[in-house]
Amino acid sequence: MPLPTFSITPLGSGSSMPTADRNLSGHFINVSERFFLIDCGEGTQYQLIKFRLRFLRINNIFISHLHGDHFFGLLGLLSSMHLLGRNRELNIYGPPDLDKLLTIQSQYAQEAFSYDIIFHKLGFAGNELVYEDKTVTVTTIKLKHRIPCNGFLFREKERPRKLLAEAIVKYDIPEFERNNIKAGKDLTLSSGEVISNELMTADPVGVRSYAYCSDTAYNEGIIEQIEGVDILYHEATFTEAHTDRAKETYHSTAGQAAQIAAKANVKKLLLGHFSARYKDLVPLLDEAKAIHNNTELVVEGKAYDI
Amino acid sequence: MPLPTFSITPLGSGSSMPTADRNLSGHFINVSERFFLIDCGEGTQYQLIKFRLRFLRINNIFISHLHGDHFFGLLGLLSSMHLLGRNRELNIYGPPDLDKLLTIQSQYAQEAFSYDIIFHKLGFAGNELVYEDKTVTVTTIKLKHRIPCNGFLFREKERPRKLLAEAIVKYDIPEFERNNIKAGKDLTLSSGEVISNELMTADPVGVRSYAYCSDTAYNEGIIEQIEGVDILYHEATFTEAHTDRAKETYHSTAGQAAQIAAKANVKKLLLGHFSARYKDLVPLLDEAKAIHNNTELVVEGKAYDI
Numbered sequence: 242m243p244l245p246t247f248s249i250t251p252l253g254s255g256s257s258m259p260t261a262d263r264n265l266s267g268h269f270i271n272v273s274e275r276f277f278l279i280d281c282g283e284g285t286q287y288q289l290i291k292f293r294l295r296f297l298r299i300n301n302i303f304i305s306h307l308h309g310d311h312f313f314g315l316l317g318l319l320s321s322m323h324l325l326g327r328n329r330e331l332n333i334y335g336p337p338d339l340d341k342l343l344t345i346q347s348q349y350a351q352e353a354f355s356y357d358i359i360f361h362k363l364g365f366a367g368n369e370l371v372y373e374d375k376t377v378t379v380t381t382i383k384l385k386h387r388i389p390c391n392g393f394l395f396r397e398k399e400r401p402r403k404l405l406a407e408a409i410v411k412y413d414i415p416e417f418e419r420n421n422i423k424a425g426k427d428l429t430l431s432s433g434e435v436i437s438n439e440l441m442t443a444d445p446v447g448v449r450s451y452a453y454c455s456d457t458a459y460n461e462g463i464i465e466q467i468e469g470v471d472i473l474y475h476e477a478t479f480t481e482a483h484t485d486r487a488k489e490t491y492h493s494t495a496g497q498a499a500q501i502a503a504k505a506n507v508k509k510l511l512l513g514h515f516s517a518r519y520k521d522l523v524p525l526l527d528e529a530k531a532i533h534n535n536t537e538l539v540v541e542g543k544a545y546d547i
Numbered sequence: 548m549p550l551p552t553f554s555i556t557p558l559g560s561g562s563s564m565p566t567a568d569r570n571l572s573g574h575f576i577n578v579s580e581r582f583f584l585i586d587c588g589e590g591t592q593y594q595l596i597k598f599r600l601r602f603l604r605i606n607n608i609f610i611s612h613l614h615g616d617h618f619f620g621l622l623g624l625l626s627s628m629h630l631l632g633r634n635r636e637l638n639i640y641g642p643p644d645l646d647k648l649l650t651i652q653s654q655y656a657q658e659a660f661s662y663d664i665i666f667h668k669l670g671f672a673g674n675e676l677v678y679e680d681k682t683v684t685v686t687t688i689k690l691k692h693r694i695p696c697n698g699f700l701f702r703e704k705e706r707p708r709k710l711l712a713e714a715i716v717k718y719d720i721p722e723f724e725r726n727n728i729k730a731g732k733d734l735t736l737s738s739g740e741v742i743s744n745e746l747m748t749a750d751p752v753g754v755r756s757y758a759y760c761s762d763t764a765y766n767e768g769i770i771e772q773i774e775g776v777d778i779l780y781h782e783a784t785f786t787e788a789h790t791d792r793a794k795e796t797y798h799s800t801a802g803q804a805a806q807i808a809a810k811a812n813v814k815k816l817l818l819g820h821f822s823a824r825y826k827d828l829v830p831l832l833d834e835a836k837a838i839h840n841n842t843e844l845v846v847e848g849k850a851y852d853i
Binding site: 257258259260261264284286287290291305309310312313316317321323325342345360468 | 563564565566569588590592593596597615616619620621623624627630631647648649750
């Protein structure tokens with residue numbers, strides 16, 4: 242049986258302001274047909290429409306920080322959800338002040354939304370569990386930016402062990418014992434004989450994980466938490482030539498993003514959040530690949546499947 | 548000598564929410580190389596970039612009303628102007644509450660803009676002069692919407708009369724008298740003879756004008772003010788089949804827009820602000836053309852020259 246979907250669709254690759262080719266931050270995430278959005282720069286709803294991503298199915302939106310390129314599209318998206326008659330409640334997770342902004346804005350719009358918004362104020366201590374359902378958890382990642390900023394780690398929960406078809410036949414395993422065995426228990430036969438779990442099961446497929454780290458200066462503090470993730474999206478606002486500018490603005494160079502990826506042994510690194518000053522992004526890619534070979538520049542609208 | 552530019556570039560043709568083909572409200576206006584923006588729905592800055600309209604040259608922004616599709620793009624645009632190092636002050640004209648929204652938002656952005664914003668609170672009495680320079684005036688148009696809403700009338704000032712080259716020679720008109728003659732005065736020669744103005748001048752080219760009327764229900768109250776304008780942009784959210792819906796939401800049908808255009812003897816009618824429900828807009832155009840033949844559906848990014 243194929244694994245359920247775990248895919249990330251970046252909607253924007255630019256930073257601060259859009260260019261003719263680059264939209265602002267927003268990642269659409271599908272984990273087992275549950276849909277999430279991280280960040281919502283201006284134009285995010287246009288991108289969702291353009292790439293035919295059904296945004297009414299998004300039930301959880303995470304906002305990393307309150308720089309405009311990460312949330313100025315939120316009100317437009319919320320408003321469109323209202324216009325489309327959404328009635329299911331929507332969860333928004335973000336910095337405490339975002340709640341005030343939303344309240345004030347909707348107050349002036351003079352129209353109540355057709356659905357409830359449940360706002361979850363996020364702290365900035367890092368590594369806090371902020372979302373959980375039966376298949377996935379989301380924890381915050383403490384980033385290092387000019388203003389408080391969270392990254393987000395999506396990690397599947399451990400799956401039950403795989404019950405082997407031949408073991409079912411061999412030991413005549415009754416239906417009611419199967420979940421216990423998948424959970425790791427041994428089986429006692431009516432004869433009194435104990436069959437050890439490892440004779441009946443195989444290891445489950447490993448859990449998949451995705452880390453979103455934007456915006457942030459080079460920060461080794463995140464390495465332990467993102468160790469071994471399948472995909473790390475890490476901002477790469479600048480090239481090495483602008484290392485000073487990166488430091489000054491609490492952003493990273495492509496090389497720094499790759500150093501984090503290499504030290505954390507991530508499988509694939511996706512670079513984004515490029516400064517508008519770069520027309521050609523190949524130098525950023527080259528810089529990163531020299532340090533962490535499995536690196537790509539994000540393509541807006543492309544679904545990266547894990 | 549050709550007339551200076553007077554052109555209108557609509558940036559969006561949709562209403563309420565964007566579609567794959569339609570952006571939200573925003574009109575870029577060039578009057579004699581002075582640049583204005585009316586309304587600023589989400590994505591307006593993307594459109595300005597896409598159509599290579601240099602938005603740092605906009606010094607005056609007019610916001611009709613506080614529905615999101617008319618102003619949710621404003622903060623992003625203001626923020627980009629800051630990032631591009633704008634230092635010239637920017638004038639914004641809009642409903643009083645817009646000022647509060649801007650103040651609150653910029654407060655949370657925690658970064659002062661590189662330029663000053665001068666906010667002009669607009670009333671809703673209609674026909675108020677809100678902007679004036681040496682070539683053009685802008686007055687509000689009282690529209691009829693669910694919330695207070697202004698349209699805007701751009702009208703060139705009267706030009707001086709044209710001084711005829713042959714008259715200059717014939718009457719040997721000295722340099723210092725010419726502005727008086729252009730202003731309509733007669734000339735007294737040294738002999739005492741009075742040369743009447745009409746022998747020396749021709750009528751100036753008529754003033755050009757543009758009226759922006761969105762969002763509004765059918766409203767004959769605006770006819771007198773927009774009488775004879777060169778271009779009327781009038782919202783046409785619905786077709787005749789949805790007249791009830793238009794009435795309910797204080798919007799207009801294409802036919803109603805054309806009735807206003809016909810009764811006001813406008814030269815050209817531009818329709819926009821189309822409901823997302825219509826994929827094919829030809830029925831709206833047909834409906835309007837049957838009443839006012841010189842009608843077009845706005846094309847986003849096209850400069851309409853007067």
